[in-house]
Amino acid sequence: MANVFVVEDSQPMIELLQELLANVGGFDVVGSCSTEAEAKLWLEENPGAWDIAVLDLVLAQGSGIGLSAHAKRTHPAGKPVVFSSYASPGIRAHCLKLGADAVFDKNESPAFLDWLAANR
Template sequence: MAVRVFLVEDQKPMQVLMADLLHSVGGFELVGTASSETGATDWLYRHPGGWDLAIVDLLLGEGSGFTLIVRCNKEPAGSVLVFSDFVSPAVRQRCIRLGADGVISKAQFGELRAYLQAFPGRVAQPEPA
């Protein structure tokens, strides 16, 4: 069974890049996307328990990823990964305090790949022959 991913990212090119990364790593299914705090909140309310990993950007065109970390943590299960351009030690600490399981800067794309490859419950897809 694939790890179900809910992606909150307001930049369409980054949404496409993330979908491609999830596909290339394997073992993930992108079950929902949102580009704003309101859209993400609506999706979360309509799909309770419908995701295993939420990947959340902090600065959105409308709203804040900080608020979404807290909302995501109201789910019975699921991990929250912050993936943002605006990661500093203080921001990282705040995200963890709000309940994020991980915080990665977008400048560290390789670190994101490593996080996904090691994600608990992910079943790696066999390499094509």
């Protein structure tokens, strides 16, 4: 069972992710938040409590772009993955450079689900 931390500002998207993870199986959502500050605090207070962090880039406050690096600092074995509507080639390269294990546009859901299944 892989523990998943979700950073997403859209409640409907959080619910969709939870449903997708339940359908794939082998995942437990251990936390979620909608702002950069909340995400950083949760990561600092829960090092090692997550295996995969699903990160959106556009948040209610702040940005998810630097959260991959922050996540890796708090839990080097964890796998931050960006799942955002703004995953252009340049943003994708920048996120990977900052420590994301993978980057997916939200319209790449099948590839995202394949990655999750391979990393649980």
